[in-house]
Amino acid sequence: MTHSTLSEQFAAYSVWRTGLVDTLCDYRTWLNEQELNDAQIDLRIQHLLDRLRDDKLNVAFVAEFSRGKSELINAIFFADYGQRLLPSSAGRTTMCPTELLYDETKPTSLQLLPIETRSTDATTTEYKRYADEWTVFEFNVDSSESMISAFKEVSRTKRVPAEDATRYGLFDPDDPDDAMNLNPDNTVDIPSWRYAIINFPHPLLKQGLVILDTPGLNAIGTEPELTLNMLPNAHAVLFILAADTGVTKSEIDVWRQYISGTRWKQKGRLAVLNKIDGLWDELKSEKEIAREINKQLATSADLLGLHPNQIYPVSAHKGLLAKVNEDAALLEKSRLPELEQALSDELIPSKKEIVRDNTQNEIEDLINNSGILLEARMQGLIEQLEELRGLRGRNEDVVEHMMNKVKIDKENFEKGLQRFQALRSVFSQQANTLFTHLGMEALKVEVTKTREAMISSNFTKGIRGAMDAFFVELKSRLLKSDTQIEEIKNMMDAMYQKFSEEHNLRQVTPPAFSTLRYQKELAKLERAYKEHFDTPLNMLTNEKMTLTTKFFETLASRVIHVYEVANRDVENWLKAVIAPMESQVREHQMQLLRRLESIKRIYKATDTLEDRISELENVEKSIRGQMQDLKILKQHIGNALAFDQQPEESQAAA
Ligand SMILES: Nc1nc2c(ncn2[C@@H]2O[C@H](COP(=O)(O)OP(=O)(O)OP(=O)(O)O)[C@@H](O)[C@H]2O)c(=O)[nH]1
Numbered sequence: 001m002t003h004s005t006l007s008e009q010f011a012a013y014s015v016w017r018t019g020l021v022d023t024l025c026d027y028r029t030w031l032n033e034q035e036l037n038d039a040q041i042d043l044r045i046q047h048l049l050d051r052l053r054d055d056k057l058n059v060a061f062v063a064e065f066s067r068g069k070s071e072l073i074n075a076i077f078f079a080d081y082g083q084r085l086l087p088s089s090a091g092r093t094t095m096c097p098t099e100l101l102y103d104e105t106k107p108t109s110l111q112l113l114p115i116e117t118r119s120t121d122a123t124t125t126e127y128k129r130y131a132d133e134w135t136v137f138e139f140n141v142d143s144s145e146s147m148i149s150a151f152k153e154v155s156r157t158k159r160v161p162a163e164d165a166t167r168y169g170l171f172d173p174d175d176p177d178d179a180m181n182l183n184p185d186n187t188v189d190i191p192s193w194r195y196a197i198i199n200f201p202h203p204l205l206k207q208g209l210v211i212l213d214t215p216g217l218n219a220i221g222t223e224p225e226l227t228l229n230m231l232p233n234a235h236a237v238l239f240i241l242a243a244d245t246g247v248t249k250s251e252i253d254v255w256r257q258y259i260s261g262t263r264w265k266q267k268g269r270l271a272v273l274n275k276i277d278g279l280w281d282e283l284k285s286e287k288e289i290a291r292e293i294n295k296q297l298a299t300s301a302d303l304l305g306l307h308p309n310q311i312y313p314v315s316a317h318k319g320l321l322a323k324v325n326e327d328a329a330l331l332e333k334s335r336l337p338e339l340e341q342a343l344s345d346e347l348i349p350s351k352k353e354i355v356r357d358n359t360q361n362e363i364e365d366l367i368n369n370s371g372i373l374l375e376a377r378m379q380g381l382i383e384q385l386e387e388l389r390g391l392r393g394r395n396e397d398v399v400e401h402m403m404n405k406v407k408i409d410k411e412n413f414e415k416g417l418q419r420f421q422a423l424r425s426v427f428s429q430q431a432n433t434l435f436t437h438l439g440m441e442a443l444k445v446e447v448t449k450t451r452e453a454m455i456s457s458n459f460t461k462g463i464r465g466a467m468d469a470f471f472v473e474l475k476s477r478l479l480k481s482d483t484q485i486e487e488i489k490n491m492m493d494a495m496y497q498k499f500s501e502e503h504n505l506r507q508v509t510p511p512a513f514s515t516l517r518y519q520k521e522l523a524k525l526e527r528a529y530k531e532h533f534d535t536p537l538n539m540l541t542n543e544k545m546t547l548t549t550k551f552f553e554t555l556a557s558r559v560i561h562v563y564e565v566a567n568r569d570v571e572n573w574l575k576a577v578i579a580p581m582e583s584q585v586r587e588h589q590m591q592l593l594r595r596l597e598s599i600k601r602i603y604k605a606t607d608t609l610e611d612r613i614s615e616l617e618n619v620e621k622s623i624r625g626q627m628q629d630l631k632i633l634k635q636h637i638g639n640a641l642a643f644d645q646q647p648e649e650s651q652a653a654a
């Protein structure tokens, strides 16, 4: 078995994530044991756990055809099979985007989406929801032959009439480059499949790695799903150049537009110069070869707008060979380990950061709320104990007086409770207003409106107008949502203040929330659209219209996705804002009842005062214990969230 740094780091990352899941499960078990859990809290924990368990790490490989993407994937991830797993050969080999992953609910198989689905407007993401649209080939993971022969399917092409290819948006008779591909009988060769998913239990895939192999650059333009969704959302994108071809114009364009450009400026974008073995020349010295490689790096870097040390020179082919033959010297010469190191350095720490940021607030909020609940319980108990201790040696009158006092407290609180109910109803109204701006229904209406406006216009001008209006509308909806959110927050702030003054409830400051991050996501999509339509005002050919419609559908499905996330986040926020007040009000009401009950009993002499006091002292002890437990749990979660391995823990585990 070859162990690359990447798989080791990735394994360490998985251990970290599993640790976090385990600690969360401990917290949940504790809540259940202590009877502190409720349906709302449990749902929030479940949601966090699901998110952590589904966590994926996406790595995409992009290049012009035949630069060695598939070979590089084989070399980095699949050398353990001792063979070339993904088909890699001269000429165009990978004909459709191919995703490698492991989903344990599905059989070990190759799922293929027929190219004919391009005649519909549905995106590949939508098709993923409909298993019956895919052709499935099962294979046997224990047999490399079985796998390799199944994987050959991604290279399959077919010959279709030119009109069909045009309908799929794969052929433009007016484009001179396309016209060259026309066969004498007016047919065109096109890929048989639109998309492939290879599902198999490789250790890295099992841990959540998802690899995307793409066909040459022309596929990037025809499948907007790639440019609007998969590439910008990949945690790492490797852009591969080859030493034997230099950098072409289309490569510069794609690099600038889809990978490094200001639009998707983010971590994990790596450029690779492959096939450096072509420069190994036995008649030259090591120094001369190194100089040759550096010269190529400098030229390529210049064209891509990078520093030469930002491009990683490798030989995927020799790297694979070296791993298969366990030839350490050749592996070093292939410089593959350096690329793997860079990839894991770019990838893992920033990924960890994202996961941590996404979970930390939610976990802390849950734990804080548990803490608030325990404190409220403790405070009530202490008051009750004081009250009872004050009764020691007093006569019946005092007890009666006391009972009346609690009754008045209770009545007052009931008035407060009515106010709370009224607040709840205003709160739901406000939330409803918020969802008229942000809700999915409203968005779907906008999408339909824009789609119709686009279809009725064959000119880029009309289409551009419809799209501009779409984005303006979305932006204004987010801004209105922000105003509404602010209003809700102010109302809740005031309510917490009032309840804390009047009923001695603990004052909680509701967390702030803004739609800024969704505005940013939309701005990215808007920029993508502007770049796409950066063409003179003119009429659209059929093929262009097909592509434009596809582009819009993909764009719309991305916008819908942003909205789905926004809706989910807002719902969580609304819960987080009202939940502490709800649970405190419930707790306070219960305490008043208990107080009244214990004084009543003492008044009626069913309980002796001392019995009751010692009973409550035991409850006090157990709440102190719970508070202590919670402190420890909080510490464990803090440790689990931390970046570095816990030395004591790993020693304990060893
Ligand atoms: N000399 C040399 N050849 C390589 C190297 N990497 C890949 N090749 C060869 O280049 C050709 C193309 O490699 P692929 O892996 O199929 O390239 P690809 O980028 O996946 O190409 P498409 O799937 O067609 O987009 C194959 O014949 C490989 O053997 C390398 O490092 N050195």
Ligand SMILES: [Mg+2]
Pocket (backbone or CB within 6 Å): 069, 070, 071, 087, 088, 093, 094, 213, 214, 215
């Ligand atoms: Mg390939």
